[in-house]
Amino acid sequence: MTRKQKRLSVIAGALVFLGAATALTFYALGQKASYFYMPADLQAATLEPGQRIRLGGLVENGSIVRGQGTEVAFGVTDSEETVKVRYTGILPDLFREGQGVITEGTFGADGVFVADSVLAKHDENYMPKEVADSLKEKGVWQETTQ
Amino acid sequence: MVEMGHFALVLALVLSLVQSLVPLYGAHKGDARLMAVGGPVTVTGFAMIGLSFTVLTIAYVQSDFSLVNVWENSHSLKPMIYKFTGTWGNHEGSMLLWVLILSFFGALVAAFGGNLPATLKANVLAVQGWIGTAFLLFILITSNPFARLVPAPIEGKDLNPILQDIGLAVHPPLLYLGYVGFSVCFSFAVAALIEGRIDAAWARWVRPWTLAAWVFLTGGISMGSYWAYYELGWGGFWFWDPVENASFMPWLAGTALLHSAIVMEKRSALKIWTLLLAILTFSLSLLGTFLVRSGVLTSVHAFASDPSRGVFILGILTVFIGGSLALFALRASSLTAGGIFHPISREGALVLNNLFLTTATATVLIGTLYPLVVEALFGEKISVGEPFFNLTFGPLMLPLLALVPFGPLLAWKRGDVAAVAQRLMFAFGAALLVVLVTFLFIDGASVFAALGSGLAAWLVLGALTDLALKAGIGNVAPKVALRRFLGLPRSVFGTALAHLGLGLTLLGIVGVLSFEKEAILVMKPGQVLEISSHRLRFEGLQPVRGPNFTEDQGRFSLLSPAGQPFAEIMSAKRFYPVRQMPTTEAGIKTIGLSQLYVSLGDETTDGSGSVVVRVWWKPLVTLIWGGTLVMMAGGFVSLMDRRLRVGAPAKRKATDKKPSPVAT
Numbered sequence: 001m002t003r004k005q006k007r008l009s010v011i012a013g014a015l016v017f018l019g020a021a022t023a024l025t026f027y028a029l030g031q032k033a034s035y036f037y038m039p040a041d042l043q044a045a046t047l048e049p050g051q052r053i054r055l056g057g058l059v060e061n062g063s064i065v066r067g068q069g070t071e072v073a074f075g076v077t078d079s080e081e082t083v084k085v086r087y088t089g090i091l092p093d094l095f096r097e098g099q100g101v102i103t104e105g106t107f108g109a110d111g112v113f114v115a116d117s118v119l120a121k122h123d124e125n126y127m128p129k130e131v132a133d134s135l136k137e138k139g140v141w142q143e144t145t146q
Numbered sequence: 147m148v149e150m151g152h153f154a155l156v157l158a159l160v161l162s163l164v165q166s167l168v169p170l171y172g173a174h175k176g177d178a179r180l181m182a183v184g185g186p187v188t189v190t191g192f193a194m195i196g197l198s199f200t201v202l203t204i205a206y207v208q209s210d211f212s213l214v215n216v217w218e219n220s221h222s223l224k225p226m227i228y229k230f231t232g233t234w235g236n237h238e239g240s241m242l243l244w245v246l247i248l249s250f251f252g253a254l255v256a257a258f259g260g261n262l263p264a265t266l267k268a269n270v271l272a273v274q275g276w277i278g279t280a281f282l283l284f285i286l287i288t289s290n291p292f293a294r295l296v297p298a299p300i301e302g303k304d305l306n307p308i309l310q311d312i313g314l315a316v317h318p319p320l321l322y323l324g325y326v327g328f329s330v331c332f333s334f335a336v337a338a339l340i341e342g343r344i345d346a347a348w349a350r351w352v353r354p355w356t357l358a359a360w361v362f363l364t365g366g367i368s369m370g371s372y373w374a375y376y377e378l379g380w381g382g383f384w385f386w387d388p389v390e391n392a393s394f395m396p397w398l399a400g401t402a403l404l405h406s407a408i409v410m411e412k413r414s415a416l417k418i419w420t421l422l423l424a425i426l427t428f429s430l431s432l433l434g435t436f437l438v439r440s441g442v443l444t445s446v447h448a449f450a451s452d453p454s455r456g457v458f459i460l461g462i463l464t465v466f467i468g469g470s471l472a473l474f475a476l477r478a479s480s481l482t483a484g485g486i487f488h489p490i491s492r493e494g495a496l497v498l499n500n501l502f503l504t505t506a507t508a509t510v511l512i513g514t515l516y517p518l519v520v521e522a523l524f525g526e527k528i529s530v531g532e533p534f535f536n537l538t539f540g541p542l543m544l545p546l547l548a549l550v551p552f553g554p555l556l557a558w559k560r561g562d563v564a565a566v567a568q569r570l571m572f573a574f575g576a577a578l579l580v581v582l583v584t585f586l587f588i589d590g591a592s593v594f595a596a597l598g599s600g601l602a603a604w605l606v607l608g609a610l611t612d613l614a615l616k617a618g619i620g621n622v623a624p625k626v627a628l629r630r631f632l633g634l635p636r637s638v639f640g641t642a643l644a645h646l647g648l649g650l651t652l653l654g655i656v657g658v659l660s661f662e663k664e665a666i667l668v669m670k671p672g673q674v675l676e677i678s679s680h681r682l683r684f685e686g687l688q689p690v691r692g693p694n695f696t697e698d699q700g701r702f703s704l705l706s707p708a709g710q711p712f713a714e715i716m717s718a719k720r721f722y723p724v725r726q727m728p729t730t731e732a733g734i735k736t737i738g739l740s741q742l743y744v745s746l747g748d749e750t751t752d753g754s755g756s757v758v759v760r761v762w763w764k765p766l767v768t769l770i771w772g773g774t775l776v777m778m779a780g781g782f783v784s785l786m787d788r789r790l791r792v793g794a795p796a797k798r799k800a801t802d803k804k805p806s807p808v809a810t
Contacts, residue, residue, distance in 0.1 A: 003486075010489050014501060021505045025512055025538050032534040033516070036527035054529055070666045070747065070758050089666055090747035090760050093379070093719075093728040
């Protein structure tokens, strides 16, 4: 091989590598990005069975039911619709009724949302951004700035 | 007093403007006197910002609530150490720390850059001045920590409790020393572009700065990871959270820069690429600052979101990244290309390293920015998390890690893979043995676990093989080998240590991901839980009053096989009344390299004193952070190399010894 051919083959190799990495990245974005819904958005949404989504809203007042051991069920509401959520594990420190939460998981066959993670807040003033934006659009909640 | 700090900050801005313009003009005109202005102005600017920072710290220590910033983030009952560290536990204070460190690096260049060509030094200081000016303006216009509050309240609103932690005291200064340290590389790159000249000596000047910044960034990321691990009570060490990615991207790019600078220094090849990497690395640091400080992302770092701040930093970002890349596009063609080399050689291996690392940086960048872009364009809210990164970042890292041991053994210019492979036979065989032993003899070991442990062993043994071969162990008499070993350049030790540390971190990650045991249950007092052959007894809850919190302490005893308690673990649920905020204080017991992690949930309502408990057995988990310490040690050792001490930058070793007066 001449020097030029060598250089070209190296460049071609690098391009193939970059192409593969790009393809993988876009495939992964299509497959692995999870969408965010509020309860009222769910009717318009078409979800495949077993599709992972993030469900956000406020914890419905009086809806927290503790079951056996660490099982817990609660309602997530945006004041229009409410979705029942089931979760096993320790809830985040700032999980309270009337507070914003984001849960991630899939819908079970019985229509109950089975969450495998309930997102923790870091601060008492902090409403998960997605939840805050959606609630503001609906006019349900206003930011309280001190 | 407070006004003095404010005034010093304004003075620093003026000095920074002088620093930005005068040396640059001097370098352009070839006027030595104007160029000489740069040094003293930079050092004085550092002193002014230092004074300003000290004043703010005193205000925190004295709980001066006439400052809005102190009132919002402090409390008179807060323990003294957190009053002190709370100085940078908020947006304004942390930005002040940012410019303090920036000016600190500027002052170091001014003080120890005596052997740089005068024009290069003048230009570098000027570019540092531009960055300083932009961020000082940002602080004074949008985030002034010295804003007053009249009348002064009697009591403050307290610091977010999860930030009241020793991890927070260390993480931001270390991280900033890394982030901002890359500004020096950036300034050197832009200065080289302004002059239109770049050579191997340039790489030798830039490398110590890159190394120092890299060491600190490694420490900062590692500390942040450990903090999240024990303070958030979830026991995870990495969440692929955008905020973490923001610091990880400059690290990946900086690691690439570290390696490409070697090629440039030794072989004067890859000049233009190294220059571009230097610009990109600091650009990613700026992007990280933007993501974290602007409030685009909600996280523990986003103390308050104020749109004007986001727009301001975005402006800085655009000007600096856009400007430097435009300059690069204009001037790069005028730089001479460097030496040529065979694809299979040390240079080739380092190019491959760069290809993998920059591609990995790009995937992290895409994964981090994609949700923001999608939301801005289509209003759809999506999240990109661990599954995405496992599918993209993982496959990129695995081949890179597998190739690491080859790199240092290949010869410059033209290498012989077959010969290197032969030398690595022992390491390869041993790694294969680790795979088999893990797979066959450890219960529940998956293929991933076996291959992962093997890869980690391969990295560790590969690094040791490199040292052994270079010392000639086995080929020459033991005495000679020992002498040769001790006489090896420090940079060889540095490389080996860094690669070894990488292997240890990988081993820790594989250990936790594959062999972690978890139990979530309701425990009654006296109940014993058996987890991974450890027996843990719950002794009961007891209320305790702390300085600015109350807590329910759960006491647990570790039982010996005979049933005797031999160690105690405390895990608590704290409540901070000022912020009305509960936190979880995990109880962690280190056993060998592994840890038992106990986190409390809610007390059951039946009055039996039972409590929801989550217990993890985390095998080898300490290696994750231990490995990063070894990597940092590698960086330090490499900084001590004679090559970097003697010759052109004679006094440069000062960079590695910096006591960082602000950090402690």
